[in-house]
Amino acid sequence: MRLPTKEKGLWLVPLAIALLLWEFIAWYVIRDPLILPRFSTVIFSIYILRELVIPDILTSLLHFGIGLALAFSAALPLAIGMGWFRNVFKAIDPIIEILRPIPPLAWIPVAILWIGLTHSAAGFIIFIGAFFPILIDSYTGFRDVPKVLVETGKVLGCIGDKKLIKYVAFPYALPSIATGTRVGMGVGWMCVVAAEMFGVGNYGLGFRLFQDFYFLHQMDYVIAYMLILGLVALCVDRVFRYFVEEKLLKWKKGIVK
Amino acid sequence: MNHKLELRNVTKTFNTEGGEMEALEDINLEVKPNEFLCIIGPSGCGKTTLLRLIAGLDYPNSGEIILDGKEVIGPSPDRGMVFQEFSLFPWRTVLKNVEFGLKIRGMKDKARREIAEKYIELVGLREFENCYPYELSGGMKQRVAIARALATEPAILLMDEPFGSVDAQTRNILQEELLEIWKRTKKTVLFVTHSVDEAVYLADRVAVMSARPGCLVKCLGIDIPRPRKRTSMEVNEFREKLLMLLSLERSKACIKP
């Protein structure tokens, strides 16, 4: 994101307007904190809940981390196989296409039965959510390596699949892997709330949302946690983009932007 | 046996949806060491196919290709190739692109950097060695591709219309540079083009091909001393001769069913 300096603060104005509008509507139009608490009340709730917020975020990030690490380390080798070897693709693609449309939430009973009420069970649901986007984007990257680059590799001494994958296909596929991972992170984060809903522990943003606040009809707490869910995801995405796009994919600049 | 490269009765057919397509028919060709051979012919006559066979990227259906007394069985860095389309690795800087073949060979950082810089200097891109391909113009990209092909010190250089996508002036400059490099490095060069001017300016010998099926019609030695003047009488005579040959082939091809 390289905006000219003049436009750098552009996003601030609409954001401020939206928040003011929220405050105003909640206060003067709705007038019922059980339906829509005011923005200022929500901010204050975050302050009240400060003892809980940090452990909840960390627990959710733990679940997220488990799921994403699993998804990435399972999807990448599979993507290399499916993208590079036509036969592997033909053999495995039907299985993938049957499993892919099953919503991650449908795996919850399976996760509980297989793994029990543990952090890993929550991680498993996130794994299901993140796995397919990472896999599909990554194998597309490996599959679409231009023939001329592969042949250039061969002519310059890359004999055998191992070298070609390492020196030609993998670097070529890296942007697709990054995109897939980013999409996978998005889907995975959406699964966090559901994954914690069934009580794998006593902490977690999703856990808190459903087990504590919802039943107490604490709308201000609920919305506070919703905002935190959004903000944490935003930060994670920004950090990822910074490291991957600015550092790893410098060479892409001319092509994309 | 003082031939660098020898093609004996080489044929190549492609299996396409419409049946068998005879791309090359009974090609016989001998190339001397340090010779600059241009291959000229109409689009689709099999020039690229011929170079790919010599590079070892594809296999003839019959006949044999013999390089330095040994039959060609696969790609190898002793035959450098410059492809018709852009073939730089976009994720590598100019320097890293040129170093590629040496890296694959397992050469140490410092040694390969030294060699790469020498060839970058040779193609006149010293200031651009840390640029990514997207920052280069088409002609510059092809020069990098040439430097990269030279860096592994191949005995023979296969060039497939390397200047096809650059403007006339740049093309002239690149031709001069190439002759300079050729003189300095004493390579055997097979240079595909469909420009008569280019062939007459560059070649020791021009091989004329005709289409459907692709075959060698005639080899024409050009014994004008270098540097040649593009507009001199002798050059024009050869140009005339070549054009006659080519148009004769074209009219023959039209009569064929």
Ligand SMILES: Nc1ncnc2c1ncn2[C@@H]1O[C@H](COP(=O)(O)OP(=O)(O)OP(=O)(O)O)[C@@H](O)[C@H]1O
């Ligand atoms: N992989 C392939 N499969 C089927 N047919 C092919 C294949 N490669 C080339 N051909 C056919 O072989 C013929 C020769 O192709 P080739 O690319 O060698 O032509 P060319 O002389 O290099 O043409 P140009 O000057 O346009 O580059 C063409 O008719 C083409 O359609």
Ligand SMILES: [Mg+2]
């Ligand atoms: Mg061609």
